[in-house]
Amino acid sequence: xTISAEYHRLARIRPRYRWWRVLLTGLFGAAMYLTLMFxxxxxxxxxxxxxPGFGSAFDAWLNSPESFDLNQPWLFVALMVPLILMLPALxxxxxxxxxxxxxxxxxxxxxxxxxxxxxxxxxxxxxxxVYFAVLFALAALSGESIVIDASHPGIALMLVLVLLLVPxxxxxxxxxxxxxxxxxxxxxxxxPAFAILLPxxxxxxxxxxxxxxxxxxxxxxxxxxxxxxxxxGLEAAISMHIVNNVLIFVLGSFSLVDANATEGAPADLxxxxxxxxxxxxxxxxxxxxxxxxxxxxxxxxxTMTAPxxxxxx
Numbered sequence: 438x439t440i441s442a443e444y445h446r447l448a449r450i451r452p453r454y455r456w457w458r459v460l461l462t463g464l465f466g467a468a469m470y471l472t473l474m475f476x477x478x479x480x481x482x483x484x485x486x487x488x489p490g491f492g493s494a495f496d497a498w499l500n501s502p503e504s505f506d507l508n509q510p511w512l513f514v515a516l517m518v519p520l521i522l523m524l525p526a527l528x529x530x531x532x533x534x535x536x537x538x539x540x541x542x543x544x545x546x547x548x549x550x551x552x553x554x555x556x557x558x559x560x561x562x563x564x565x566x567v568y569f570a571v572l573f574a575l576a577a578l579s580g581e582s583i584v585i586d587a588s589h590p591g592i593a594l595m596l597v598l599v600l601l602l603v604p605x606x607x608x609x610x611x612x613x614x615x616x617x618x619x620x621x622x623x624x625x626x627x628x629p630a631f632a633i634l635l636p637x638x639x640x641x642x643x644x645x646x647x648x649x650x651x652x653x654x655x656x657x658x659x660x661x662x663x664x665x666x667x668x669x670g671l672e673a674a675i676s677m678h679i680v681n682n683v684l685i686f687v688l689g690s691f692s693l694v695d696a697n698a699t700e701g702a703p704a705d706l707x708x709x710x711x712x713x714x715x716x717x718x719x720x721x722x723x724x725x726x727x728x729x730x731x732x733x734x735x736x737x738x739x740t741m742t743a744p745x746x747x748x749x750x
Contacts, residue, residue, distance in 0.1 A: 441734045444545060444669050445623030445632035450735040451538035458535050459621045466523075466530030466617075473522045505689055505696040507591040510598055513686075517602040524609040527617055542616040544670025545733035553668075553729060557676035557720055564719065565680050568712040569688065586692040599686040607678035608671075614640045614658065615665045615674050633662040649701035653709045657681075660713045664720060669731040673720040677713065 442450050448459050504516040531539040540547035577583055618636035626632070637658040644654045661674035689696025724731075 439734045439736055441732050442545075443623075443629065443732050444666050445619045445629050446627070447538075447541040447545065447733060448535070448620040448624040450733060451535050451541060453536040454624070456624060459617075459624050462527075462530045462534045463617065463621065465534050466526045469530055470523060470526035473526060474519060477518070477522075505686065507589045507595055507690065510591055510594050513595065513598055514602065517598075517606045520606045521602065521609050523613050524605065527609075527612055531617075541733070542612055542620065542671075544672065545730045546670070547733070550670060550672055550729075553670070553724075553727075554672040554676060556723070557673040558680065560720055560723065561676045561680035561716055564712060564716040565684055568708070569684060572708065573693075584692070589690075592690050595690050596687060599683060599690070603682045603686060604679045607682055608675050610640075611661065611665075611671050611675045611678055614643075615662050616671055619662055619665060629666045633659060633666060636662065645699055647700045649703060649706050650699060653701055653706045656706070656710045657713060660717045664717050667717075667721045667731070668724045668729055669733075673717075673724070676720075677716055 440450055448454060504512050506512050527542070528539055531542060538547065543549045573583055614636050618639070619632040622635050623629070623632040637655050640658040641651050641655045644651070646654060657677075661677060664673040664677070665671050685694060686696050688694040
């Protein structure tokens with residue numbers, strides 16, 4: 438006897454599933470995350486106390502609205518690392534509380550499907566390249582000056598940091614807001630609409646944008662969750678997140694966009710929403726063409742082995 442589950446219901450086919458265990462994973466993960474943060478902040482506080490120059494710089498960062506500054510790349514690291522730490526905290530908590538099957542946070546295959554991730558990265562890069570090309574073309578046609586500034590001596594270091602840290606930051610947010618929260622809600626409520634829509638406000642709250650920027654983030658959250666459900670895993674959502682963020686920070690390094698912007702406009706919302714929807718539809722069609730697994734099956738017995746995807750990657 439076997440049971441089958443879509444992505445948002447995968448928590449239910451883990452060997453030790455109980456309705457309260459997934460919630461406990463979140464609480465335990467939050468405690469582990471705080472522990473990791475304290476493990477970093479306490480040494481930083483000691484250094485700040487011993488080094489007034491570092492302490493004043495740290496205070497300036499805490500009170501500054503800008504975290505992307507070519508003159509101070511460590512500010513960018515200070516922004517990324519706390520977000521990245523959500524990833525090990527979640528996986529450790531999931532493994533400790535729920536036992537085997539933590540890989541189901543990634544996909545119905547019980548792991549990241551690396552081939553599919555690589556394909557969606559290329560697709561997202563192509564779609565977002567067109568998006569930014571159109572934006573710059575419209576700006577040029579309106580008389581706005583488009584100037585590439587590569588003169589800053591810190592640009593090389595910043596580009597390296599962006600390419601190293603942003604993929605981890607994007608993946609961490611997807612695992613928490615699409616992976617964990619979708620499967621938490623999906624364990625309780627069967628219809629995918631609940632798992633897709635309910636985590637979106639939390640994702641918006643986690644970003645300090647104005648109304649239009651917040652709506653754009655909300656659309657992103659819904660599209661990413663829909664993609665995770667439709668493709669049976671986080672890969673396509675992670676790719677969209679990585680490419681969007683990397684391009685913003687790379688273009689910001691060359692002074693082509695404001696990477697610290699927190700305000701938007703209706704036109705920005707419409708343009709970004711169209712881009713995300715186009716990417717999602719193309720990725721969904723590609724997944725169906727390739728016969729990508731959308732569900733996983735597992736024995737119903739308590740001693741069941743690792744679940745298997747119902748179709749080939």
